[in-house]
Amino acid sequence: MNKTAGxxxxxxxxxxxxxxxxxxTKPAVPFGGxxxxxxxxxxxxxxxxxxxxGILTQYKPLSxxxxxxxxxxxxxxxxxxxxxxxxxxxxxxxxxxxxGTADAVRQxxxxxxxxxxxxxxxxxxxxxxYQMDYRExxxxxxxxxxKLTLATREVAIEDxxxxxxxxxxxxxxxxxxxxxxxxxxxxxxxxxxxxxxxDFIKEAFREIxxxxxxxxxxxxxxxxGHAYAFPFSGYWRDVGTLKSYWSANIDLLDANSGLHLEDWxxxxxxxxxxxxxxxxxxxxxxxxxxxxxxxxxxxxxxxCIENSIISPGVTVQHGASIKNSIIMDAxxxxxxxxxxxVILDKNVTIGDGVSIGEGTDDVLNREYPDFLExxxxxxxxxxxxxxxxxxGKHCIIKPFTPTSSFQSNTIEGGETVGAVPHEYxx
Amino acid sequence: xxxxxxxxxxxxxxxxxxxxxxxxPKSALPFGGLYRVIDFPLSNLMYSGIRRIGIPxxxxxxxLMNHIGDGSAWDMSGRNSSLHIxxxxxxxxxxxxxxxxxxxxxxxxxxxxxxxxxxxxxxxxxxxYNMDYTRLVKFHNEADAEVTVAFKEVPFDxxxxxxxxxxxxxxxxGGRLLSYAEKPDYPTGxxxxxxxxxFNFETLLSIYEEFANGRTFxxxxxxxxxxxDRYRTYGYKFDGYWGxxxxxxxxxxxxxxxxxRDSELAPDKWQVKTNLRNRNLADxxxxxxxxxxxIKNSLIYNGCKIYGSVENSILFPGSYVGPDSQVRDxxxxxxxxxxEKARINQAxxxxxxxxxxxxxxxxxxSTSFFETEDIHxxxxxxxxxxxxxxxxxxxxxxxxxxxxxxxxxFAMHNYEIKEFIG
Numbered sequence: 001m002n003k004t005a006g007x008x009x010x011x012x013x014x015x016x017x018x019x020x021x022x023x024x025t026k027p028a029v030p031f032g033g034x035x036x037x038x039x040x041x042x043x044x045x046x047x048x049x050x051x052x053x054g055i056l057t058q059y060k061p062l063s064x065x066x067x068x069x070x071x072x073x074x075x076x077x078x079x080x081x082x083x084x085x086x087x088x089x090x091x092x093x094x095x096x097x098x099x100g101t102a103d104a105v106r107q108x109x110x111x112x113x114x115x116x117x118x119x120x121x122x123x124x125x126x127x128x129x130y131q132m133d134y135r136e137x138x139x140x141x142x143x144x145x146x147k148l149t150l151a152t153r154e155v156a157i158e159d160x161x162x163x164x165x166x167x168x169x170x171x172x173x174x175x176x177x178x179x180x181x182x183x184x185x186x187x188x189x190x191x192x193x194x195x196x197x198x199d200f201i202k203e204a205f206r207e208i209x210x211x212x213x214x215x216x217x218x219x220x221x222x223x224x225g226h227a228y229a230f231p232f233s234g235y236w237r238d239v240g241t242l243k244s245y246w247s248a249n250i251d252l253l254d255a256n257s258g259l260h261l262e263d264w265x266x267x268x269x270x271x272x273x274x275x276x277x278x279x280x281x282x283x284x285x286x287x288x289x290x291x292x293x294x295x296x297x298x299x300x301x302x303x304c305i306e307n308s309i310i311s312p313g314v315t316v317q318h319g320a321s322i323k324n325s326i327i328m329d330a331x332x333x334x335x336x337x338x339x340x341x342v343i344l345d346k347n348v349t350i351g352d353g354v355s356i357g358e359g360t361d362d363v364l365n366r367e368y369p370d371f372l373e374x375x376x377x378x379x380x381x382x383x384x385x386x387x388x389x390x391x392g393k394h395c396i397i398k399p400f401t402p403t404s405s406f407q408s409n410t411i412e413g414g415e416t417v418g419a420v421p422h423e424y425x426x
Numbered sequence: 427x428x429x430x431x432x433x434x435x436x437x438x439x440x441x442x443x444x445x446x447x448x449x450x451p452k453s454a455l456p457f458g459g460l461y462r463v464i465d466f467p468l469s470n471l472m473y474s475g476i477r478r479i480g481i482p483x484x485x486x487x488x489x490l491m492n493h494i495g496d497g498s499a500w501d502m503s504g505r506n507s508s509l510h511i512x513x514x515x516x517x518x519x520x521x522x523x524x525x526x527x528x529x530x531x532x533x534x535x536x537x538x539x540x541x542x543x544x545x546x547x548x549x550x551x552x553x554x555y556n557m558d559y560t561r562l563v564k565f566h567n568e569a570d571a572e573v574t575v576a577f578k579e580v581p582f583d584x585x586x587x588x589x590x591x592x593x594x595x596x597x598x599x600g601g602r603l604l605s606y607a608e609k610p611d612y613p614t615g616x617x618x619x620x621x622x623x624x625f626n627f628e629t630l631l632s633i634y635e636e637f638a639n640g641r642t643f644x645x646x647x648x649x650x651x652x653x654x655d656r657y658r659t660y661g662y663k664f665d666g667y668w669g670x671x672x673x674x675x676x677x678x679x680x681x682x683x684x685x686x687r688d689s690e691l692a693p694d695k696w697q698v699k700t701n702l703r704n705r706n707l708a709d710x711x712x713x714x715x716x717x718x719x720x721i722k723n724s725l726i727y728n729g730c731k732i733y734g735s736v737e738n739s740i741l742f743p744g745s746y747v748g749p750d751s752q753v754r755d756x757x758x759x760x761x762x763x764x765x766e767k768a769r770i771n772q773a774x775x776x777x778x779x780x781x782x783x784x785x786x787x788x789x790x791x792s793t794s795f796f797e798t799e800d801i802h803x804x805x806x807x808x809x810x811x812x813x814x815x816x817x818x819x820x821x822x823x824x825x826x827x828x829x830x831x832x833x834x835x836f837a838m839h840n841y842e843i844k845e846f847i848g
Contacts, residue, residue, distance in 0.1 A: 286723045294714055
């Protein structure tokens with residue numbers, strides 16, 4: 001792969017992940033206890049022998065940059081393997097924010113072409129949970145004599161309108177392309193992973209002024225008959241909505257789901273900048289039941305946990321019960337608290353006797369009806385839920401909500417608490 | 427922190443620890459479900475701001491070297507830090523293996539001189555404790571001492587096991603060291619040496635010039651009694667937690683006290699650091715707990731996969747506990763597997779062991795250590811590193827199973843094998 005350059009698009013806003021992505025870019029959203037979403041694309045790139053990787057950032061990149069560092073945890077940052085973060089920068093105009101995926105790549109072609117030996121560019125998205133050896137798609141690209149190859153997979157027809165949809169002939173050449181079509185003609189969806197011959201992408205940028213791959217570049221390449229679809233059939237999840245994010249986490253508990261992080265060699269940055277020492281082993285107390293769950297280091301568990309993902313440094317006090325939930329780093333769950341189908345972002349404190357997720361799920365969230373479904377409630381980073389508070393389903397507690405913001409001991413299903421201003425706009 | 431060089435004596439094998447130190451020096455012994463014993467002094471040094479360390483090491487040092495790496499886990503790499511492992515080397519004498527603690531220091535005097543320290547802090551790498559060495563240094567400076575030895579009060583009935591010092595009374599933190607006796611049959615005091623010594627560099631140099639060619643090899647046994655009248659020698663009293671791991675029973679008890687959450691032994695509070703790159707610990711996924719698993723009063727870490735029953739036990743990263751198996755009152759080290767229907771009670775299972783299906787280790791009906799707090803060496807089974815315990819075999823309490831035994835070689839070692847019932 002020493003003739004292949006890599007660019008990873010990690011600027012995504014993740015607007016439908018609500019409070020999880022309101023403080024961080026989507027690739028930096030925590031996943032599976034100790035990981036972040038971008039670890040998958042980064043580990044795939046490292047395991048596929050992409051030795052020089054540029055990472056394009058834009059939206060709230062701080063947690064991401066912190067997490068990636070110089071890439072040591074993925075084997076980058078040495079003499080032969082480099083990783084470079086490429087934020088937008090001012091050029092001839094005052095502000096050159098990336099205007100779309102293609103624009104982001106266009107503004108970094110200098111990085112791509114700095115190694116004259118490279119003839120192929122792999123463009124990856126940092127937004128998905130999957131394992132892929134990019135060597136296979138590059139080999140496919142070269143064998144077909146393609147100038148552009150998209151990684152594609154079959155999706156359900158009712159989901160197809162979220163994706164770029166391709167129709168292919170018997171040689172996997174794309175004969176028809178539609179970006180997020182209202183009436184999809186096929187179920188072969190683009191995964192946002194593109195392999196370009198470098199001469200061809202240079203030509204594309206000369207010919208096409210558009211700023212988006214799906215809308216502008218791919219249709220042009222398909223029209224010229226140079227675009228192919230590489231069929232991928234392994235585990236792949238978009239995790240663009242809270243429902244899909246929750247399900248993909250819960251897939252870790254199912255040995256048959258196809259999601260196997262250690263087998264896949266998914267690496268993460270395990271440094272914990274909030275502590276000088278390493279987190280100790282997790283302690284499970286005498287009166288506990290822990291079943292069908294994932295438990296990270298540094299936890300103190302004295303309650304019951306079932307079908308849940310527990311991140312590092314979580315404290316679960318006596319009598320507490322956590323079911324079907326995702327608990328992120330350093331949360332404290334008070335005595336006798338009951339949590340069902342809850343996502344707690346980092347550093348949340350749940351008071352004694354709190355209950356979240358009881359009642360019916362027939363009311364959607366009033367303020368943000370598109371975010372939550374399947375009865376999931378979510379508590380934003382650093383919030384404090386006061387003791388004895390009862391919170392229904394489809395509730396949102398915004399980040400950094402203090403106990404004083406809870407006007408009542410009962411938060412009905414579909415309510416939102418917290419006044420911290422931050423952008424949800426989709 | 428002023429210009430201090432720390433020397434950690436980490437080389438030794440401890441016979442009482444039997445097969446656990448077969449392949450590694452004691453300082454590299456795994457501890458507490460994640461750590462190695464030497465993580466404790468290394469973390470103490472880091473927090474005390476002592477950034478230059480030499481580690482004389484001679485007994486099978488590979489495991490230790492692997493663990494320490496470049497020292498960056500403890501911030502010991504970088505512009506103003508250094509960490510060196512110092513193996514024995516051939517010199518003037520026919521055999522230059524280190525002959526005791528003082529000899530290990532004396533043989534490395536060239537290294538010490540090279541580092542140009544003002545003071546040399548000598549530690550042993552095999553105790554579990556949390557100590558701020560800056561307080562020891564402050565005491566030393568305020569007393570204008572040339573040599574300071576750290577002590578801790580121990581119960582009188584145990585005093586005979588230690589080097590005992592008589593310290594001038596009057597001050598809480600210590601005073602002039604009046605006399606010293608190594609493991610006396612008839613103890614006269616209860617201040618036990620922690621084998622922590624602080625020397626002014628010139629003092630150490632002059633002691634070296636006088637004694638290095640003589641017969642003096644150990645600090646406690648030979649040197650301290652010899653010098654305490656001739657140099658300003660002080661005793662510093664430490665009153666924090668001090669965990670011993672010098673015998674199987676001590677090692678077992680000190681580990682198990684981690685399960686008593688009110689114990690003074692608190693690696694979390696002490697923020698102990700280890701090298702997460704050793705054995706790829708950083709790349710382990712969080713522990714996976716199966717639907718039928720049952721876990722009580724135990725420690726687990728990332729990389730554990732638990733499908734059976736675990737009680738009063740410490741599971742290191744990578745431990746696998748299969749369906750319908752049972753682990754009680756035991757320590758299971760890195761990447762060992764307990765296959766289905768196997769049962770383990772009161773055992774220390776070293777790293778990379780496989781306990782095959784239906785094997786039984788230890789007595790299955792003894793009272794739990796956590797009820798009686800009573801444990802004897804003849805009750806604890808040791809299983810050496812990389813051994814495969816055959817399916818449906820039974821190993822009696824107190825047995826020490828050698829490392830690296832495979833199915834075939836196992837029978838020749840006279841471990842009782844139950845009838846094959848599969």
